[in-house]
Amino acid sequence: MTSDTGEDGEKLQVWCAGEDWCPVTTTALLVGKKWHPVVIHRLLNEGPSGFSELEDSVGGISSKVLSEVLDDLESKRLIDREIVSEKPVRTEYSLTDHGESLEPVITAMRDWGKQHITEPEDPSVSLV
Secondary structure (H helix, E strand, O other): OOOOOOOOOOOOOOOOOOOOOOOHHHHHHOOOOHHHHOOOOOHHHHHOOEEHOOOOHHHHOOOHHHHHHHHHHOOOOOOOEEEEEEOOEEEEEEEEEHHOHHHHHHHHHHHHHHHHHOOOOOOOOOOO
């Protein structure tokens, strides 16, 4: 399905490449923002989706924030944006090879969360 290189056959170029801590830091920068892993998770599970479909699927995200997240993920070469129709304008988002290659990371995050998080006894006290 995917490889360690992107669809163009090149790895992501980052300033810290070669440092032993760089892969962890780079991965955290790519998916470490609040909504990034959620959007990637939805695209992994549901496949290519339109803006409104993603907004409904993610839940709790504003249109403005979703638009910013999609722009950021596109700039990081994790998703592709395709204009499907002109009238009315319909845009579809899908994962690139780099984005798909994050599947084990996103799955591990989900599995860890299922095992280690629960609702707080006192809702006013929470880690996040």
